[in-house]
Amino acid sequence: MDIYREQIIDLYEHPLNYGKLETADFSYEEDNPLCGDVIRIDVKLDAENCVAQVAWQGNGCAISQASASLLTEEIKGMTLTDLRNFTAERLLELIGVPLSLARRKCALLSLKVLQTGAASLPSHSD
Amino acid sequence: MLDVEKIRTDFPILSREVYPDVPLVYLDSAATSQKPQVVIEAMDAYYRQVNANVHRGIHRLSEEATNAYEEAREKVARFINAPDSSQIIYVRNATEGFNLVAYSWGRHNIQAGDEILLTEMEHHANMVPWHILAEEKGAVLRYIPFLPDGTLDLTNLESLLTEKTRLFSFTAVSNVFGTINPVRQLVEAGHAVGAVVMVDAAQAVPHTAVDVQAWDCDFMAFSGHKMCGPTGIGILYGKRELLEAMPPFMGGGDMIRRVTLAGSTWNDLPWKFEAGTPSIAEGIGLGTAVDYLSSIGMESIHSHEQFITNYALEALSEVKGITLYGPPASQRAGVATFTLQGMHPHDISEVVDKDGVAIRAGHHCAMPLHQRLGVSSTARASFYLYTTTAEIDKLVASLIRTRKLFRL
Numbered sequence: 001m002d003i004y005r006e007q008i009i010d011l012y013e014h015p016l017n018y019g020k021l022e023t024a025d026f027s028y029e030e031d032n033p034l035c036g037d038v039i040r041i042d043v044k045l046d047a048e049n050c051v052a053q054v055a056w057q058g059n060g061c062a063i064s065q066a067s068a069s070l071l072t073e074e075i076k077g078m079t080l081t082d083l084r085n086f087t088a089e090r091l092l093e094l095i096g097v098p099l100s101l102a103r104r105k106c107a108l109l110s111l112k113v114l115q116t117g118a119a120s121l122p123s124h125s126d
Numbered sequence: 127m128l129d130v131e132k133i134r135t136d137f138p139i140l141s142r143e144v145y146p147d148v149p150l151v152y153l154d155s156a157a158t159s160q161k162p163q164v165v166i167e168a169m170d171a172y173y174r175q176v177n178a179n180v181h182r183g184i185h186r187l188s189e190e191a192t193n194a195y196e197e198a199r200e201k202v203a204r205f206i207n208a209p210d211s212s213q214i215i216y217v218r219n220a221t222e223g224f225n226l227v228a229y230s231w232g233r234h235n236i237q238a239g240d241e242i243l244l245t246e247m248e249h250h251a252n253m254v255p256w257h258i259l260a261e262e263k264g265a266v267l268r269y270i271p272f273l274p275d276g277t278l279d280l281t282n283l284e285s286l287l288t289e290k291t292r293l294f295s296f297t298a299v300s301n302v303f304g305t306i307n308p309v310r311q312l313v314e315a316g317h318a319v320g321a322v323v324m325v326d327a328a329q330a331v332p333h334t335a336v337d338v339q340a341w342d343c344d345f346m347a348f349s350g351h352k353m354c355g356p357t358g359i360g361i362l363y364g365k366r367e368l369l370e371a372m373p374p375f376m377g378g379g380d381m382i383r384r385v386t387l388a389g390s391t392w393n394d395l396p397w398k399f400e401a402g403t404p405s406i407a408e409g410i411g412l413g414t415a416v417d418y419l420s421s422i423g424m425e426s427i428h429s430h431e432q433f434i435t436n437y438a439l440e441a442l443s444e445v446k447g448i449t450l451y452g453p454p455a456s457q458r459a460g461v462a463t464f465t466l467q468g469m470h471p472h473d474i475s476e477v478v479d480k481d482g483v484a485i486r487a488g489h490h491c492a493m494p495l496h497q498r499l500g501v502s503s504t505a506r507a508s509f510y511l512y513t514t515t516a517e518i519d520k521l522v523a524s525l526i527r528t529r530k531l532f533r534l
Contacts, residue, residue, distance in 0.1 A: 003476065004531055013533065035472050035488055036502020060502075061470035062532075106472065 003097045004062065011066035016073050019055040028117030029058075032109050037064040039113050041072065051078050061106050063099065068110035070094045075114070083118045086111060128422065128430045134512050136162040136418075148482040151517045156301055156329060156461055156508030157486050158351045161415075165354060168414035169407045180406055181380055181397070195406050198413025199396070205416045206327075206346070207337040208363055212395040215362040215369070216404055220328040221251040223347025223362035224295075226399060227324060228255035230372045231345075232293070235322070238264035240292040243321070245270040245278055245307075246498055247300045250491040251347075252326045256295065270296070272498070276303030276452035283315060291321040298330035302492050302506065303452030304435070304461030306334075313343050322368070328352055332510070333431055333459050335424040338363055350408065355415035359408035362399070369395050376401040427511045431460035434509045438462045438518045442507075445525050447534060451504060460509035463490075466525065468534050471505040477531060481524040483517075 021027075021042035029040035037060025046052040054072045058065065071091055075083060091111050092099065099107055134140050137160045144150050152160060172194065178187035180195050196211075203211040217223045232255075236242070242256050246269045260267050268286050271279045278296075287294060294316035298309050309325060316323035324345040330336055332353035338346055345368070350359040364372075374381055374392055378401030383391045392398045419427065436455035439462060442448055447467035452458055466474055471487035478485060486506045489496045496502060507521055 004473075009532060033493070035470075036496075037470075038502075061472040063473075103472070103476070 003099065003103070005097055008062055008066045008095075008097065011069045012062040015056075015065060016069040017055050018057065018069070020057060021053055021055045026117040026120050028113050028120065030109065030113050030116065032060070032064070032105060035061065035106065037061060037106055037109055039064065039068050039110050041068070041110065041113050041117055043114075043117065045080070049080050051075050051083070056110070060109075063095070063103055064106040064109050067091065067095055067107045071110045071114060080118055080121065083114060086115070128426050128511060130430070130512060130514055133422070134514075136164070137512055138163055138166070140512060144482045144484075145480065148480075151481070151483040151520050153507040153509065153513065153517065153521060154484045154486050155332075155510035155513070156352070156490075156506065158357070159332060159354050159510055160512065161356065161411075162354055162418050164418055165356065165411045165414045169356060169411040172407045172410050177407075179403055191406060194413075195404070195409045198409045198416075201413040201416045202361055205336075205420065206331065206361075206363060207339050209339065210366070213363055213366055213369060215364065215396045215399045216409055217347070217360045217362050217399075218358055218405070219251075219349040219351070219360035220326060220347040221255075221349075221360075223345075223360055224251050224255045224324070224326070226362055226375045227345050227347075227364075228259045230375045230399075231322070231368065232256075232259040233262075234373065236260075236263045236265050236292055239290070240265045241268055241288070241290040242266070243268045243270065243287055243291050243294045243316075245272065245296045247272050247276070247278070247303065247305065247492065247495050248295075248297055249301050249326065249328070250493070251328070252295055252297060252324075253494070256293070265292075266290075269494075272303075272305075272495075275454075276300065276305050277457065278305070278307055287315055287319050287321065289319055291316070291319055293324065294321040295324040295326070297326040297328075298336075299327075299333070299459045300452070300492075300495075301329050301461070302463050302490050302495055302504065304329075304458030304463070305453055306330075306457055306459055309341050309343070313341055317342070329459060329461075332419075333424075334428045344368055350412040350415065353412075353415055354418055355412035356405075356408045358405045359412045361412075366395070369399075374401070375399050378402045380404075422511060430511055431509055431513075432456070434513050434515065434518065435460050435462065437515050438507065438509065438521075441518055441522045442525075445522060445529075447529065448525070451499065460513070461506060462508070463504045463506045465501060465504050466529065466534075469528065469532050471503045473532070474505045474525070474528055477528040478521065478524040481520065481527070483521050483524050485521070 024042035031038035039058035044053040327348040331348040351357040381401040475487035
């Protein structure tokens with residue numbers, strides 16, 4: 001079945017960047033109350049305000065959890081501006097499977113968490 | 127025993143394929159039931175032959191439309207054994223029935239410090255309207271908890287239901303556990319302390335014979351679309367003296383007797399609560415659904431569902447990693463709610479869908495119930511008069527395949 005291609009199941013079983021950062025420049029957590037997916041992302045920036053370390057924790061469906069792995073892998077080294085400009089389309093492309101509108105909410109929860117967290121920092125810090 | 131294969135031919139949608147060569151296995155009737163041909167035809171015929179506004183015109187079509195619409199109300203009254211069809215208020219769905227009572231009766235009868243008693247297994251429709259009312263009036267909400275088997279824990283009923291309780295509202299059948307609650311006993315307990323008692327019958331009226339006079343409840347709400355009828359039509363039943371004392375819910379045409387620039391006087395029951403042009407075709411469709419269910423017989427439908435539920439619970443319990451929620455089949459309506467270890471219910475629902483199996487995943491509009499269970503969501507298969515054991519077998523086979531896909 002397309003939406004559960006091997007990579008999605010692999011990531012569900014063995015997530016990437018899973019865990020917590022002891023010291024983070026921003027951390028944010030949000031859930032999707034409709035289905036109970038929850039994701040928390042911690043980000044540590046370097047001197048140039050680029051993503052030096054990122055970790056995430058959460059639970060939920062395979063799509064939401066695989067999405068968090070793919071997103072956190074992709075943003076390493078990015079600037080805060082890159083994070084803020086990261087589009088939903090780009091994340092959906094990374095996931096690479098056709099998703100119904102209902103499942104897009106699952107897929108995009110990680111991005112919402114990341115960008116809400118990033119928005120908590122003053123914009124001139126980039 | 128029902129002739130299920132024959133019944134299935136009454137429902138056009140049951141012969142469709144959801145994907146090429148994958149027939150539909152519809153196990154989501156607790157969300158909404160499928161519609162028999164006779165209901166679809168009755169609504170179609172109304173629009174082709176009769177369509178006119180009701181209670182307004184002198185002309186022939188308006189008279190026919192009004193007669194058909196009011197005749198449907200009488201059918202519904204007989205179906206639930208209401209004393210009179212004027213106590214049958216057309217609403218959009220059960221949810222609107224609860225809101226009508228909360229706004230119209232509640233605003234005039236609930237005061238600060240009064241208590242509203244609900245249960246922890248309620249659907250949001252029988253929770254949120256009371257939350258809004260309690261917030262507005264400073265009333266206190268209390269809840270009857272449920273036991274691990276999904277039945278109500280009535281051990282502390284006496285301390286929960288007191289003279290302070292002005293309203294007691296509960297579901298006859300849980301939409302998640304399928305639990306059949308002891309309605310008569312609960313209504314009696316409510317009346318013993320002087321409370322007004324409302325029953326959520328959305329999962330009861332479609333599946334079993336309901337007699338409002340035997341239950342003796344003060345209000346009862348249910349939806350047409352879960353009982354072979356269309357969406358957009360539901361019923362609020364109320365005792366006459368309560369309905370007569372209540373102010374209108376919404377203002378507009380049809381609910382007035384006389385309007386002057388200074389004010390208005392209200393129409394008689396039931397139209398006092400039916401402002402504006404109603405869902406005429408839907409009302410007629412619901413009347414036809416009532417005829418259809420009656421022709422098969424609610425007792426037969428109920429025993430078929432008991433048989434299917436029993437079969438489903440046994441078959442599902444064989445699936446590795448499954449947790450089933452709710453009481454034994456003998457105490458429940460046609461619902462089987464479960465989780466599979468290591469899989470989110472959304473993933474389960476999505477995978478079995480590819481085998482044509484339609485089940486619901488989520489919190490089923492009962493978030494507090496799921497919080498109590500300690501799970502964010504569950505998967506739910508629900509049954510009706512057209513459900514077969516072969517469909518249950520397909521669900522089970524699909525769940526086993528799902529576990530394999532997830533390497534469990």
